[in-house]
Amino acid sequence: MKKIILTGDRPTGNLHLGHYVGSLKNRVELQEKHDYDEMYVFIADTQALTDNFNNPKKVRDNIIEVALDYLSVGLDPNKVTIFIQSMISPLCELTMYYMNLVTLSRLERNPTVKTEIKQKDFGNSIPVGFLNYPISQTADITAFEATIVPVGEDQLPMLEQAREIVRSFNNIYGKTLVEPEALIPDSVVCRRLPGTDGKAKMSKSLGNCIYLKDDSKTVKKKVMSMYTDPNHLKVEDPGNTKDNPVFIYLEALSTDEHFKKYLPEYKNLDELKAHYEKGGLGDVKVKNFLYEVIEDTLRPIREKRKYYEDNIDLVYDILKEGSAKALEKANSTLKKVKKAMLIDYFD
Numbered sequence: 001m002k003k004i005i006l007t008g009d010r011p012t013g014n015l016h017l018g019h020y021v022g023s024l025k026n027r028v029e030l031q032e033k034h035d036y037d038e039m040y041v042f043i044a045d046t047q048a049l050t051d052n053f054n055n056p057k058k059v060r061d062n063i064i065e066v067a068l069d070y071l072s073v074g075l076d077p078n079k080v081t082i083f084i085q086s087m088i089s090p091l092c093e094l095t096m097y098y099m100n101l102v103t104l105s106r107l108e109r110n111p112t113v114k115t116e117i118k119q120k121d122f123g124n125s126i127p128v129g130f131l132n133y134p135i136s137q138t139a140d141i142t143a144f145e146a147t148i149v150p151v152g153e154d155q156l157p158m159l160e161q162a163r164e165i166v167r168s169f170n171n172i173y174g175k176t177l178v179e180p181e182a183l184i185p186d187s188v189v190c191r192r193l194p195g196t197d198g199k200a201k202m203s204k205s206l207g208n209c210i211y212l213k214d215d216s217k218t219v220k221k222k223v224m225s226m227y228t229d230p231n232h233l234k235v236e237d238p239g240n241t242k243d244n245p246v247f248i249y250l251e252a253l254s255t256d257e258h259f260k261k262y263l264p265e266y267k268n269l270d271e272l273k274a275h276y277e278k279g280g281l282g283d284v285k286v287k288n289f290l291y292e293v294i295e296d297t298l299r300p301i302r303e304k305r306k307y308y309e310d311n312i313d314l315v316y317d318i319l320k321e322g323s324a325k326a327l328e329k330a331n332s333t334l335k336k337v338k339k340a341m342l343i344d345y346f347d
């Protein structure tokens, strides 16, 4: 069986450190290992519209932002097909057919959807399109016959839903679709990076992000005002590192090299944590270190971004070419699906 990798991001804002550690880093590593047959990365505008249908400009403007973020972290259009979801109309057709295979109660039970419905204050007025988005995600995944989907932990229920639809489809219409598998980061803290406010997830919609495009000054400001342990009032107080986003970010991003370079009095993160937990280590010192670590991470990303910002036509060409290539692939899957469903009347 072919090894096909697919992931996407919603153009609802710029990509942030959560995306970086939860998914982008994995994607670039996979790309560099080149241990796959095909790799697709897409900008999920159709999905973004399910909860931003009344703000089309936001979605449109963020297409190019997300594309710039992709290219600046090192996704390479020569190795990966980068495309825009709404350019691929077979995805809508597939969604329509898969809708028959899922019950309303199953969609309402999806934990990610449940959390997001609460977050978005839909109350009892949930748009059908929003509730339907796990089905549309299944269309995305199956259209490209993806076997591996690198995502953060919040997407696991989506992958489960996709697998159920695939099994159900194959049972009814004969083996046609490929069952995907989620690839989540090895490191637990990277699976769901918390926000700078200490909330469970850094998320564009919650405004608690450090963005990949943030400049040094902005990063400094955000890091210095980050939530830490609220009981760590005086430097001497023993501190909590477990639910402390400053330490969680260090866990996700820092290496022993960073310690050598910026904080040589500690060998590694374990030593720093031990000191904080014992008491006698102030937040400002830890935050200053975190700032340096984030800067080391973002510096090369900013440089690449600048190149593509100065060559923006190139970015549009990449999206256009990628979308044309993706359309071919999705059409070929749609053809198989229609044949299996006996609706290929004139073939």
Ligand code: ATP
Pocket: 008, 009, 010, 011, 012, 018, 019, 021, 022, 023, 150, 151, 152, 153, 154, 155, 190, 191, 192, 193, 194, 201, 202, 203, 204, 205, 206
């Ligand atoms: P929105 O608030 O609009 O839903 P988002 O910040 O959740 O935006 P998405 O575009 O929905 O971002 O997510 C894209 C990918 O990034 C998904 O695979 C998701 O699991 C992953 N991801 C998003 N936020 C985080 C995070 N804080 N930690 C780890 N992975 C994340």
Ligand code: MG
Pocket: none
């Ligand atoms: Mg999301």
